[in-house]
Amino acid sequence: MLLDNLDKEHVNVVLSTASPYKFTESVYTSLNEATNEDEFTLMNKLHEQTKVAIPENLKDLDKKEIRHKDVINKTEMKKYILEKLGDL
Numbered sequence: 001m002l003l004d005n006l007d008k009e010h011v012n013v014v015l016s017t018a019s020p021y022k023f024t025e026s027v028y029t030s031l032n033e034a035t036n037e038d039e040f041t042l043m044n045k046l047h048e049q050t051k052v053a054i055p056e057n058l059k060d061l062d063k064k065e066i067r068h069k070d071v072i073n074k075t076e077m078k079k080y081i082l083e084k085l086g087d088l
Helices: 024-031 039-050 074-086
Strands: none
Touching: 024 039
């Protein structure tokens, strides 16, 4: 078992590279009450509360042009990909 091998003589620090902004709603509601606000509003509120910088690729994402608009049912995915490959 994992706990059988636990080092009880040393302090362990676990670090993660995951951004709290990857799961903004979950992180926000773990610190505050649940809300119906959109992800971008929550991202800004989370930043105000924690002072953790919002990654550049997510800043103002809601103001950027939507470049990929196709919505494909998973049963149609193979056909869609083959059609797009044929366009190359």
